[in-house]
Structures are given as structure tokens and as C-alpha cells.
């Protein structure tokens with residue numbers, strides 16, 4: 163199994179902060195529109211189905227299946243350079259949204275399309291951001 | 307008079323350089339402009355519309371370029387939607403000329419991607435500040451990786467094989483061997499592709515485009531004016547543009563922007579797929595060609611593997627693609643769309659020598675910009691003889 167690696171810090175904004183803070187609590191948070199019921203990812207300040215501002219967050223199960231993946235064997239940029247080979251993937255969540263992620267916690271050769279996976283959080287040290295930094299984490303997935 | 311059939315490409319030039327450590331982007335654009343204007347017999351003073359994008363041009367880019375060329379165009383368009391930009395620029399120039407907002411449009415590109423040692427395909431993956439990138443940056447998505455996600459899904463759903471993708475590389479290299487300016491001219495086999503090292507499964511090194519320096523220029527004007535110029539006009543019959551993205555979490559990675567832009571272009575041109583003699587298709591990776599052909603409607607979803615096999619997209623095959631050798635073998639200076647327009651134009655003029663598609667009278671150019679596994683654009687042109 164290749165070494166785990168520290169993900170680059172996500173760039174949170176006021177629009178996406180609740181998502182990353184949810185990850186900090188080890189909860190995968192998605193958005194649902196209070197007006198039209200649409201579930202959306204990535205998070206944003208408006209519903210991209212009806213332009214309503216009444217968008218709420220809810221905690222997803224964190225379970226899903228691999229939609230597609232690739233074993234990345236060349237990337238010159240740290241920290242990925244030192245984590246090769248690593249798996250880039252899209253995961254279909256039980257709640258619907260398909261999100262980009264890494265599959266960790268197994269040999270890359272064991273990953274397959276349709277495989278059941280669960281979310282796995284890596285805490286991010288945001289102490290350099292002071293109080294505004296809050297508590298963040300990056301969601302990845304591992305075999306269920 | 308409708309736009310379709312009333313606008314023409316009058317002049318083109320593909321810069322001969324593939325390695326230019328001693329040149330700047332602007333210089334390559336200007337030298338390309340000189341070539342394209344000479345090609346059609348116009349001068350810099352005739353240019354009243356400027357369309358350009360590059361890997362470093364940002365805000366004010368076309369204004370700076372106007373200063374460099376010492377021209378004062380009355381129409382500027384710095385649209386940058388990735389490598390497809392220059393195909394889109396031709397669409398935009400056609401609209402501007404048709405509306406009477408300019409008469410002679412110059413489309414320019416220049417790049418020193420190779421001599422600057424840019425790792426275009428495998429140097430990405432840091433945490434970007436743009437809001438969409440924040441959901442990609444932590445995961446190390448390379449450009450190759452993005453396309454590999456599509457290839458893997460295609461193989462899973464349809465049983466597409468690496469050998470079939472490799473046929474695309476082999477055809478492009480065969481074409482490049484007939485192009486004296488091409489960067490990679492030594493023929494390769496399917497086995498060569500399969501034995502080259504894996505970059506991002508299932509894409510091998512030889513499934514990936516090369517990196518070169520280079521640039522080009524295209525002159526667009528009214529068909530009426532083009533008829534008085536030096537070369538036979540190439541007529542714009544149809545065009546279309548589109549974007550594809552993550553659709554709030556439901557992207558179908560096998561549906562490309564090409565589907566929407568292609569449908570529009572075919573509808574506008576009033577021609578069928580059987581009428582098309584050849585294509586120039588952005589070949590950043592082998593999967594890009596296969597998936598684009600499916601999305602443009604040349605075959606059904608899932609049939610792309612068979613469609614590209616047995617030399618069917620090589621010269622002499624059913625639908626030759628990229629007779630110049632494409633980005634896989636001819637040149638790929640970062641954003642390749644302009645060469646799709648240039649090669650299609652030259653093929654329709656019948657001036658391509660050994661790599662000429664015999665009897666070429668209708669061609670399709672399709673540019674892809676961005677990364678098809680995350681966020682991309684598409685622009686399509688259908689071009690014909692006068």
C-alpha cells in the first residue's frame with residue numbers, strides 16, 4: 163500500500179465553509195434547496211436549480227460506490243509527487259451527488275468501478291489561519 | 307443573408323517552430339500573423355478585428371497585443387475557453403463580420419510551452435483558489451488523470467480496449483511521418499503504445515499529446531471579400547459552442563461538450579455525417595478523439611473503439627482524422643485549437659501534398675478546452691469549399 167499523504171489545504175470561502183467545517187466534524191455535508199428540494203454539490207450560496215437563497219445543509223451517509231477512477235503514476239507537484247501511485251476517483255454518494263476524491267486505505271490495484279466505499283477524513287492543520295481557520299478536514303474514501 | 311455560407315477563412319499560417327527558446331509568445335503570434343496575411347495577400351492595415359488567447363494572456367491581453375502589432379482594431383475578443391478558444395474565435399469573428407462590426411478578423415495564438423518546460427499534463431494538482439478548483443485541488447487531478455477517468459469509465463461500460471485507443475496514436479504518427487514540420491515523425495505500432503509507461507491508468511505515455519512550442523494565425527472575412535484574395539476561400543457552413551461541467555454533482559463523463567456544439571453545427575450547415583470527408587479533432591489524449599467522435603455523432607456511444615480501429619481514421623480510411631499528425635505527433639504548444647482550423651483549411655484547399663485527403667470538400671474541426679473529466683468547453687466548425 164502506498165504511503166498516505168497530506169492533501170493540499172482546500173480553499174474555503176464563505177459559500178463553502180459549512181462543507182469544510184462539516185468535514186472538520188467528520189461529517190460529509192451536502193446541500194438541499196428548501197424551495198425546490200434539489201440536492202447539490204459543490205456547495206454554493208444559491209440553489210443552481212431555481213436560484214433560491216434558501217439552501218440548507220444536511221449530513222450525508224458517507225457511503226457510496228466508485229463511478230470511475232485512475233491510478234495516477236506521474237505528477238511532479240508535491241505532495242502528490244511523493245504519494246505515487248495514488249487513486250483519483252469519482253464516487254456516487256447514496257444521496258445522489260457524484261464527487262471527486264481519492265480512494266485510500268488499499269492497494270491502488272484493488273480499486274474497481276462499482277466498489278462500495280465509505281468516507282474517511284484527514285484533519286487539516288489550519289492553525290496558521292488563526293481563529294478564522296476553524297477546524298477543517300479533507301474527505302477521501304476507503305473500501306467499505 | 308444568413309451567416310452560414312457567407313463567411314470565409316481567407317488566410318492561414320502554422321508557425322514552423324516546435325522549439326523556440328529564443329522567441330516570445332507575442333513574437334510567435336506576430337510572425338504567424340505575417341504568414342497568414344501574406345497567404346491571402348492582405349496587410350496589417352487591413353485588419354480591423356483581433357481575436358486571441360494564450361496561456362499567459364489575461365486581462366488587457368488583446369489590448370497589449372494590439373500595441374505589439376501597432377494596430378487599432380474596431381473589434382476585440384479575448385475569449386479564453388481553453389484549447390478550443392481559436393475554433394470559437396472563428397465562430398465569433400464570423401458573427402462580428404456578419405453583423406458589420408469588423409471586416410477582416412485576425413485570430414492568433416503563440417506559445418513557448420516546451421522551452422519553458424511546462425509540465426502541462428502532469429504538473430497540476432495543488433490547491434487552487436478558484437471556488438470550483440477547491441473541490442479538485444486537494445485530490446491531485448492531473449490533466450492526464452482527468453481524461454483517464456473518462457477512458458476508464460468508457461472501458462468499463464463498453465469493453466473498449468487499450469489496443470483500440472492505441473490505434474489513434476498509430477494513425478496520428480503515420481500522418482506526422484508525412485508532415486515535414488511535425489515534431490514526432492518515426493512511425494509507431496500498437497505495441498509501442500501499449501509498452502510505453504503508464505502515466506494514469508489506462509493512459510500510457512503514447513496515449514498523451516506531445517508538448518512543443520508553436521503558434522498560428524487565421525484570417526477570417528466575408529466570402530465576398532475572400533473571393534478577391536489570393537487563395538481559394540474556405541466557407542464556414544456551420545458552427546457551435548458548448549460547455550460541460552459537474553452539473554451540481556451529476557456529470558455523465560461520457561457526454562462531452564461536443565455533443566451540443568456538434569448538433570448545432572450540423573443543424574446550421576444542413577449536412578449529414580456521411581458528407582464529411584475528414585475531421586480535425588483535438589487529440590490531447592487518445593480518449594479525447596474516441597469520445598469526441600461518439601459525441602459528434604459519427605458513431606453511437608460505445609462504438610468508438612471499433613470506429614477508430616483498422617486504420618479507419620488514418621489517411622485512406624473511412625474518415626481521416628488530423629492528417630497533420632495532431633497534438634499526439636505534430637505539435638501541441640499548450641492550446642492547440644488554432645491548428646485544427648489551419649489544417650482543415652489547407653486540406654480543403656488541396657495543398658497538403660503527401661498527407662492530402664483526396665477529394666476533400668467538406669471538413670469538420672472540433673476543439674476541446676479544459677479537462678473532460680471535470681470542466682471543459684467545446685467548439686465545432688463545419689467548413690467547405692466555395
Ligand SMILES: [Zn+2]
Pocket residue numbers: 195196197198199200209210211212213214
Ligand atoms: Zn431550488
